[in-house]
Amino acid sequence: MTDFFLLLKNELGLCVLLLFLLVMKISGRDNASFLLPAMQWLLLFNFVFSLLFNSGGRLFGGMFDTSPLLAFQKAILNLALYLSSLLFESWLRKSAHLAEFFLLTLSSLLGFFLLISSAHFLMFYLSLELATLPVAALAGFAPMEKRSSEAAMKMILSAAFSSAVLLFGISLIYGLAGTLYFKEVPAALKEHPLTWLAVLFLIAAFAFKLSVVPFHLWTADVYEGAPASVSSYLSVISKGAVAFVFVSALHKIFVPLKGQIQPVLLGLTLITILIGNLFALRQQNIKRFLAFSSITQAGYILFAISSLKAESFTPVIYFIIIYIFSNLAAWSVASVMSSSAGKENQHDYAGLYYRNRFLAVALVLSLVSLAGIPPAAGFFGKWFLILQGASAAKGIITVFVALNLILSLYYYLKWIWVVFQNTNAGSDTITPTRMEKTGLILCVAGILLIGFWGDLYRYIVELVKPF
Amino acid sequence: MSLLLILIIPILTAGAVLLCKTDEQVKWTALAGSLAQLGVSVALYFLFVRERAITGQESLILFEERYPLLSDAGIFLHVGADGITVGMILLTSFVLAAGVLASWNIVYRVKEFFLLLLLLALGAFGFFISQNLFLLFFFLELSVIPKFLLISIWGSGKKEYSANKLALMLMGGSALILTGILLLYFNGGRTFEIHSLSRVVFSDRLQQVVFALLFVGFGVFTALFPFHTWVPDGHSSAPTAGSMFLAGISMKLGGFGCLKIAMYLLPEGALYFSHIIIVLSVIGILYGALATMMQKDLKYINAYSSVSHVAFSLLGMGMLTQTAITGAVMQMISHGVMTALFFAVIGMVYERTHTRMIQEMSGLMKTMPFIATVFFISGLCSLGLPGFSGFVSEMTVLTGSWEKDSVFHRTVTIAAAASLVVTAVYILRATTKIMMGPPQLPGENAVTDANTKERSAAILLTAGIVWIGLFPAWLTALIKPDVQQIMKRIAGL
Numbered sequence: 001m002t003d004f005f006l007l008l009k010n011e012l013g014l015c016v017l018l019l020f021l022l023v024m025k026i027s028g029r030d031n032a033s034f035l036l037p038a039m040q041w042l043l044l045f046n047f048v049f050s051l052l053f054n055s056g057g058r059l060f061g062g063m064f065d066t067s068p069l070l071a072f073q074k075a076i077l078n079l080a081l082y083l084s085s086l087l088f089e090s091w092l093r094k095s096a097h098l099a100e101f102f103l104l105t106l107s108s109l110l111g112f113f114l115l116i117s118s119a120h121f122l123m124f125y126l127s128l129e130l131a132t133l134p135v136a137a138l139a140g141f142a143p144m145e146k147r148s149s150e151a152a153m154k155m156i157l158s159a160a161f162s163s164a165v166l167l168f169g170i171s172l173i174y175g176l177a178g179t180l181y182f183k184e185v186p187a188a189l190k191e192h193p194l195t196w197l198a199v200l201f202l203i204a205a206f207a208f209k210l211s212v213v214p215f216h217l218w219t220a221d222v223y224e225g226a227p228a229s230v231s232s233y234l235s236v237i238s239k240g241a242v243a244f245v246f247v248s249a250l251h252k253i254f255v256p257l258k259g260q261i262q263p264v265l266l267g268l269t270l271i272t273i274l275i276g277n278l279f280a281l282r283q284q285n286i287k288r289f290l291a292f293s294s295i296t297q298a299g300y301i302l303f304a305i306s307s308l309k310a311e312s313f314t315p316v317i318y319f320i321i322i323y324i325f326s327n328l329a330a331w332s333v334a335s336v337m338s339s340s341a342g343k344e345n346q347h348d349y350a351g352l353y354y355r356n357r358f359l360a361v362a363l364v365l366s367l368v369s370l371a372g373i374p375p376a377a378g379f380f381g382k383w384f385l386i387l388q389g390a391s392a393a394k395g396i397i398t399v400f401v402a403l404n405l406i407l408s409l410y411y412y413l414k415w416i417w418v419v420f421q422n423t424n425a426g427s428d429t430i431t432p433t434r435m436e437k438t439g440l441i442l443c444v445a446g447i448l449l450i451g452f453w454g455d456l457y458r459y460i461v462e463l464v465k466p467f
Numbered sequence: 468m469s470l471l472l473i474l475i476i477p478i479l480t481a482g483a484v485l486l487c488k489t490d491e492q493v494k495w496t497a498l499a500g501s502l503a504q505l506g507v508s509v510a511l512y513f514l515f516v517r518e519r520a521i522t523g524q525e526s527l528i529l530f531e532e533r534y535p536l537l538s539d540a541g542i543f544l545h546v547g548a549d550g551i552t553v554g555m556i557l558l559t560s561f562v563l564a565a566g567v568l569a570s571w572n573i574v575y576r577v578k579e580f581f582l583l584l585l586l587l588a589l590g591a592f593g594f595f596i597s598q599n600l601f602l603l604f605f606f607l608e609l610s611v612i613p614k615f616l617l618i619s620i621w622g623s624g625k626k627e628y629s630a631n632k633l634a635l636m637l638m639g640g641s642a643l644i645l646t647g648i649l650l651l652y653f654n655g656g657r658t659f660e661i662h663s664l665s666r667v668v669f670s671d672r673l674q675q676v677v678f679a680l681l682f683v684g685f686g687v688f689t690a691l692f693p694f695h696t697w698v699p700d701g702h703s704s705a706p707t708a709g710s711m712f713l714a715g716i717s718m719k720l721g722g723f724g725c726l727k728i729a730m731y732l733l734p735e736g737a738l739y740f741s742h743i744i745i746v747l748s749v750i751g752i753l754y755g756a757l758a759t760m761m762q763k764d765l766k767y768i769n770a771y772s773s774v775s776h777v778a779f780s781l782l783g784m785g786m787l788t789q790t791a792i793t794g795a796v797m798q799m800i801s802h803g804v805m806t807a808l809f810f811a812v813i814g815m816v817y818e819r820t821h822t823r824m825i826q827e828m829s830g831l832m833k834t835m836p837f838i839a840t841v842f843f844i845s846g847l848c849s850l851g852l853p854g855f856s857g858f859v860s861e862m863t864v865l866t867g868s869w870e871k872d873s874v875f876h877r878t879v880t881i882a883a884a885a886s887l888v889v890t891a892v893y894i895l896r897a898t899t900k901i902m903m904g905p906p907q908l909p910g911e912n913a914v915t916d917a918n919t920k921e922r923s924a925a926i927l928l929t930a931g932i933v934w935i936g937l938f939p940a941w942l943t944a945l946i947k948p949d950v951q952q953i954m955k956r957i958a959g960l
Contacts, residue, residue: 368612374605374606387652399643402646405642406639409611410631413615413635417630420616420620452536454536
């Protein structure tokens, strides 16, 4: 029985938070001045709790599988959610449905936790649905805004489509292998054209969630329409979780098909990086810009994954940690700017440095980190991704991936330049709240320090070794 | 003495600058830091010479320090210095100190300016002393954002275009270098340590591929033709200290990388591409010199002539003789000091006349004699007058090139030597026009001669070029063993 609680502790933690929210909602104590600080503290506690007492084991007849590595991934996602609760404070405070926001995000996160731990396709499918549906509701969180409703609609349609594809893939696998347990599938898979089709469907479903080209079409519209906090959840937590699951799924299920999968993944990597870059070049709206930038980042993650080795977990986890800090900071600045006067366009950021130095420095550092320029942590993250990808790819592909860094540097520099532009445009004051400041300081510290914190990388290497 | 001091001083200075309250404090702090750095560098030179005399083994990397950062991934904080490194460090600290002095009149966003300048210097210092390719790449990339911001905020003219062009072209170079480094890593036993990689025997094919990647990558930084196009725009749009740094130091990062990484680690590649390097650099020499003749803007003159001068050091490397490579290193150092001086003086002239067009000035010798004299000195150094550093180093390159007696090598040597005449034409024409004649300035404003800070900057750098020009022996003695080692690797094939 203790085992049960110990192994499920991260999921149970979220359930406790959900119950707490429900009780608060029913008892009518869901005003922001009480609930928001309470949630911030609870999420922080939840994050710390998720770092402790982690062990490995199986539950529910082998459908649920956990290990210190998987628990660490959950902790990373917890950290991201905690940071979001700080970083989007002013938006959350204004929101009329604070309790619902947390209810939905926590349910979705619970879905991702179960997804990470699933060892059975049925479990896998159910938890993916649990993770996706609340996000669609979240995307429509501002129902009075046309764009937000549109985003929710797009999200739910595309999510339904990708689920259907996934389900079809799973049913094919069941037909071929006669089992849905991850550990039994590889041995039972035979060389058969249908196997290949099933694998393609599964990869397509993952590509959808990771917004890999050509499955990216929903991304920019949804990111733009949804509130910044929701978009950041999609681009950081959802993407991170799916990347984790993708690595382990490839490793657990598709081992026998390595030879055929690698070219597909490399092909997806190349077009994702290129298309993401090309579209990001022309974006004037910061949310769309961050959307395409996150597509490109997904391409780099995919490059590391395409090496199809267990070690590719290390750079992916390391990068996601860094990506959380960098990307959340950028989204937070976007949210502060947008909630102060609904400003989302590039020219609204002109001379931000002279209006609010703190926000400007945070934005510039996060962009530098996303661009992968030292001393920001993004440099280290990207270095290890490319190193991992290059270990299996041909030199020419590595050159292509590396040259794409020029393209991405161009649009990041453009935004940096705009921030420092000396204009008189907009003299309105933009003030982040105290918690937003705290969150941004945490992010900036993460961006500047994580790269030099070698123990973190070593810790991840140790975690990945038994995998 | 710990070599890490070279990194610690700029970091501490930058930290102190951050804490300063007034602009005046910022400037004095930056000056103090850069003078301390200069002092440490000079001390490093003497310690290095002494240490080398004691150990007896000549081509040794001294003052080595190695700390694991991420030993699993081959990343070490591994620093060390050989003779060429010491020369480069001396150059960088001279230019840094002079750059701080020459920027004394900055009024806009002073703190940010000096912070970025120090970060830029940190990148260069770190690059030169790195003995680990990851570390080297880290420091190379570190300077991308400072360069971009220095030009795009404090620059002039079409600064946005120039800053973008420079950052993107240099990033392209970095991308090639990155791929080259990764190929070395995977084929050289999973290590980034330069020392370990130098012992690996790479296949000829791999050497050629990686050499091409690394040489072109570093070549972008050092304006290898046809990747020189960022130089004129970047240099002319940058603020004075920015140009001094770009031309004086940043371009040398590329040259240093070509020699100490590409050629040192991949001698077979160097041999294979020798002819191509020579042809490209001669084109660079002639093209740079001829393009200079057409320029009307002082900064463009110096920018294009930099393309020509730097190509001399690439020519020296391509020749693969002991003398020519020695000349190449001397040319890097000499050109660094000279071009920094030139840009500093142009900055001083511009601040007073508010123009950089040759046509709009004349008779500066009468209105600002000190500045005009220094201008004249740097011009003469540029055209290779004996007694200044330019003569010594270009002469060494040409002598080294002449040692190769095939028709091809003789022809290109003569062509390169012919460029000196072109240089003389444009330098003399420009200096005569703006120095001599009746004083004529745009506007009615009374102009003053250089102030103390500007004088000190100019004197510091002038002392450098005269010192190398009159007593080049210390420099050749300093770099000789390291050049010999590179030559040994090439000759050993």
